[in-house]
Amino acid sequence: MTTKFILGMRDAFFDVLYEIFKKDKSAVLISADNGAPSLDKFWTDLPDQSFTVGIAEQQLIGMACGMAFEGRKVYTYAIAPFVTLRCYEQVKLDMCAMNLPIVNIGIGAGYAYDIMGPTHHTTEDISIMRALPNLVIHSPADATAAAALARIAHETASPQYIRFDRTGIPDVYAGRNVRFEDGVIVTKQGRDLYIVATGVMVHEALKAAKNLEALGINAGVLDLCRLKPINEELLLSHLQDVGRAVTLEEHRLPGGMGSAIAEIFVDGGLHTPLLRIGQGDRFIYDLGGRETIWELYGLDAASVTDKIVRWMGNK
Amino acid sequence: MTTIYPGLAASKTEAERQELFDRLQEKANWVRRLVLEVAVKAHSGHISTAFSQAELLVALYQGGILRYDPKNPRWPERDRFILSKGQGGIGLYPILADAGFFPVSEFDNFAGKGSMLGVHAEWSIPGIEVLSGSLGHGLPIATGIAQVGVTDKKDWLVYCFLGDGELYEGSNWEAAFFAGHKGLKNLICIVDRNGAATIGYTDRIEGPNDGPRLEPLDKKFEAFGFEVRVINGHSFEEIFRALADVRRRTVEKPLAIIAKTRKGKGVSLMEDQRLWHYRVPEGKDLESARRDLGIVNADAPAEKTLVQTY
Numbered sequence: 001m002t003t004k005f006i007l008g009m010r011d012a013f014f015d016v017l018y019e020i021f022k023k024d025k026s027a028v029l030i031s032a033d034n035g036a037p038s039l040d041k042f043w044t045d046l047p048d049q050s051f052t053v054g055i056a057e058q059q060l061i062g063m064a065c066g067m068a069f070e071g072r073k074v075y076t077y078a079i080a081p082f083v084t085l086r087c088y089e090q091v092k093l094d095m096c097a098m099n100l101p102i103v104n105i106g107i108g109a110g111y112a113y114d115i116m117g118p119t120h121h122t123t124e125d126i127s128i129m130r131a132l133p134n135l136v137i138h139s140p141a142d143a144t145a146a147a148a149l150a151r152i153a154h155e156t157a158s159p160q161y162i163r164f165d166r167t168g169i170p171d172v173y174a175g176r177n178v179r180f181e182d183g184v185i186v187t188k189q190g191r192d193l194y195i196v197a198t199g200v201m202v203h204e205a206l207k208a209a210k211n212l213e214a215l216g217i218n219a220g221v222l223d224l225c226r227l228k229p230i231n232e233e234l235l236l237s238h239l240q241d242v243g244r245a246v247t248l249e250e251h252r253l254p255g256g257m258g259s260a261i262a263e264i265f266v267d268g269g270l271h272t273p274l275l276r277i278g279q280g281d282r283f284i285y286d287l288g289g290r291e292t293i294w295e296l297y298g299l300d301a302a303s304v305t306d307k308i309v310r311w312m313g314n315k
Numbered sequence: 316m317t318t319i320y321p322g323l324a325a326s327k328t329e330a331e332r333q334e335l336f337d338r339l340q341e342k343a344n345w346v347r348r349l350v351l352e353v354a355v356k357a358h359s360g361h362i363s364t365a366f367s368q369a370e371l372l373v374a375l376y377q378g379g380i381l382r383y384d385p386k387n388p389r390w391p392e393r394d395r396f397i398l399s400k401g402q403g404g405i406g407l408y409p410i411l412a413d414a415g416f417f418p419v420s421e422f423d424n425f426a427g428k429g430s431m432l433g434v435h436a437e438w439s440i441p442g443i444e445v446l447s448g449s450l451g452h453g454l455p456i457a458t459g460i461a462q463v464g465v466t467d468k469k470d471w472l473v474y475c476f477l478g479d480g481e482l483y484e485g486s487n488w489e490a491a492f493f494a495g496h497k498g499l500k501n502l503i504c505i506v507d508r509n510g511a512a513t514i515g516y517t518d519r520i521e522g523p524n525d526g527p528r529l530e531p532l533d534k535k536f537e538a539f540g541f542e543v544r545v546i547n548g549h550s551f552e553e554i555f556r557a558l559a560d561v562r563r564r565t566v567e568k569p570l571a572i573i574a575k576t577r578k579g580k581g582v583s584l585m586e587d588q589r590l591w592h593y594r595v596p597e598g599k600d601l602e603s604a605r606r607d608l609g610i611v612n613a614d615a616p617a618e619k620t621l622v623q624t625y
Contacts, residue, residue: 048466059455059489066459069445089449090486094456097446098438 008168009146010107014038016150017075021049024154028067032060032078034107039077057082061090061104068100073154079113080106080122080163084129095159096132103153103160109139109199110250112166114290118283122163127255129161130228136160137228140180141187141202144173145225148180165200167290172202183226184234190220193244193308196235198224198257201248204294207301208248212308219246219308227257232264239272246275246308250299253278275311277304335378336551342377342413343369347581348608349409349422354595357426359434363579363591364478365406367509367548371574372403374554375474376410380561382471385415388441394471395460397444399453400478400507402593404436404443416442451484453477454504458490461502461569472561475504479529480512488539495540498567503558504541506571507548508532509578513592522589536571548574582607 015038021027022045029042030051042050053059057078064074076083083106084091095102106125113120129137136158140146146164153160178185187202188209197205202223209219222238224230239245245265247258258276265274279297286296294300298307327335346369354360375381375396384390398407405425412419417431417440424430431440435448445456457475464471481487494502510517515524529535533543542564546553557572564570579585582604584596596604605611 051462053489053493056489056492058451058486059458059493062452062455062486062490063459063462063493065445066456066461067463068459069456070460070463072463090452090455093446093449094452 008165009140009143010036010105010164010166011038012143013105013140013146013150013162013164014042016147017154018042018046020150020154021046024073025049026071027073027075027154029075029077030060030064030067032057032076032082034078036077036107057087058090061087061102062094064102065090065094065098065100068095068102069098074100074102075105075153076102077105077107079120080108080125081120084122084125084161088128091129091135091159091161092132096134099134100159101157103162105162105164107164108166109163110165110201111284111290111293112200114293115287117285121284123251123279123284124255125161125163126227126249126251126257127259130255130260132159134159135228136226138162138226139198140164140225141197141199141223142169142171142173144171144176144178145180145223148178149225152181163199169200169203172206180225182234183224183229183231184238185223185225186238187221187223188219190242191218193217193242193246193312194220194222194239195246195248195304195308196222196224196257196261197248198227199250201250201299204299204301204304205248208304208308211301211305215305215309217309217312224257224261227260230260230264232268235261235264236268236270239270244273244275244312246277246304246311248299248304249278250294251278253280275308277307332555339370339373339378339551342410343373344581344608345413346373346406346409348610349419350405351582351596351604351608352610353422353425354405355601358595359426360405360595361402361434361593362405362595363585363588364400364403364507364509366580366582366585367576367578368400368403368406368476368507369580370549370551371505371507371554371576372407372410372476374551374558376414378551378555380555380558381474383414383442385411385442388416392469392471395444395457395473397453397457397460397473397475398436398447399457399475400450400481401435401447403476403478403507404432404447405434407436407443408432408440411440411442414442416440450478450481451486454487454490454494457502457504458494458497458499461494461499462497464501465497465499469501470562471501473499473502475502477504477506478512479506479508479510479517479532482506482529482532483512483527491536491539491541494569498540499569500564500567502569503561504536504569504571506532506573507576508573509576509587511578511587511589511592514589516589532573533571536573540568541571542566542568543571543573545573545575548576549580
């Protein structure tokens with residue numbers, strides 16, 4: 001049963017990164033006691049480029065800063081809640097304020113660590129990370145995007161954060177000619193509205209769009225794979241062709257992706273009706289798995305479809 | 316390229332050594348006088364912490380210990396000096412200016428509009444390596460720099476200058492795990508062990524803000540895999556003895572020098588006194604401080620200064 005689908009996006013990323021590391025000897029990886037099937041070859045083949053600091057995220061980022069300061073291109077690796085919040089001040093001061101080429105790789109965005117509870121859920125990272133100057137944030141929706149991001153991240157000199165899903169999710173871009181460096185991807189063309197989503201929610205958005213199609217609503221899907229800086233011009237060029245916009249994120253609503261887009265609307269004087277779908281102001285203790293959480297809190301395709309239909313009826 | 320690396324005083328004759336120590340002591344006193352007047356003028360600055368570290372930093376920069384080039388602050392072969400206790404910036408700037416990194420006239424506009432020099436050390440200042448001011452950041456950064464030095468087989472050293480109060484920050488010990496585990500012998504930590512944090516003493520129980528206890532600090536560093544040397548941080552004799560062999564140490568361990576100092580050293584009313592962490596003297600206090608430091612022609616009139624506490 002081991003397929004590309006199961007292997008997942010972080011492994012697609014690390015496989016490309018491994019090839020980059022073999023050529024670029026200035027590239028180093030520091031892990032905070034986190035592994036991946038595709039990481040083992042870094043430790044065995046590239047000992048001068050691979051380090052571990054133990055479960056110590058402040059040291060992870062501080063040490064990355066020191067190495068970047070000496071000309072290294074540094075990749076740090078930990079699970080998403082810990083490489084963001086646990087070392088937030090190090091990211092702010094050591095990475096962003098000194099504008100160093102460090103890429104923080106966070107695994108397990110949103111509810112990827114579903115049954116592990118609030119300690120492992122990562123549903124505020126977009127809000128807090130996008131507050132930091134200089135930081136570039138990516139959020140791939142599949143393994144093809146993740147593989148492309150390995151090259152984009154290597155070529156980008158800014159401090160960066162990449163929020164990866166943990167589980168294998170279907171490939172939507174395999175075989176397609178997609179410009180991931182644009183930051184906004186038309187995953188599905190739309191006429192009546194666009195659902196803007198990121199990461200795993202791109203897939204729920206596609207399902208919701210299909211549901212809406214059956215109801216006579218032509219909904220498209222935009223994948224906001226770069227959350228900061230948002231390619232406003234490209235995003236708005238797509239949105240201006242439709243009458244409505246919906247945002248969908250597996251993240252709390254305050255300050256998240258939907259907020260970022262609402263800010264663009266307000267600042268730009270846009271009056272396009274906007275519906276933000278995401279998690280409310282709460283911690284989640286519910287067990288039963290990721291899809292259970294989605295169903296309970298209205299993030300699955302069926303709930304999203306219902307919300308959009310009701311919203312359109314009300315307007 | 317000018318390399319200021321005259322060699323260590325320990326190798327000189329007794330008379331030459333004393334002459335050097337006297338000269339360095341006069342520098343340290345000059346640093347204290349300048350810091351006081353700059354802080355008084357700006358109504359801001361951490362005076363007492365700049366006083367506890369004065370001899371240590373003067374020895375490093377003017378005693379031929381650190382390798383640097385003021386005309387080329389990012390000279391690749393320089394020793395890296397990380398001022399982790401960023402509040403000590405005001406006490407490092409005079410030394411950098413004296414060494415030629417920037418003109419002493421920069422102090423005329425300290426913390427003013429368009430000024431280069433602020434309260435905390437900024438990485439844009441020639442001679443300052445990294446941004447500091449929030450505590451517990453320096454040592455993790457220093458380990459990253461030191462590791463690159465080891466990987467690339469460089470002979471430069473990494474100095475990390477820490478306050479003892481900042482050792483409460485857990486990030487230091489995360490870094491100490493790594494440094495000890497890797498045996499980073501190019502890493503030298505110097506702890507300004509003045510025994511006081513912001514409003515509390517580190518190892519006393521008199522006040523509600525005192526503690527938690529840091530001692531036994533030497534044993535803590537040793538347990539993390541450091542070689543430890545405990546010295547009097549106001550004695551040039553002991554500072555030079557502790558640093559004499561830093562370039563030829565054979566033990567595969569990072570070095571921690573615990574330098575016992577007194578906060579506010581040189582001004583009797585401030586010395587080891589609570590509340591002087593971020594306080595600028597005024598009135599009679601200022602007159603007394605100036606008298607202790609031998610300041611006769613101060614620019615700033617005493618009555619115009621402002622009292623600030625932490």
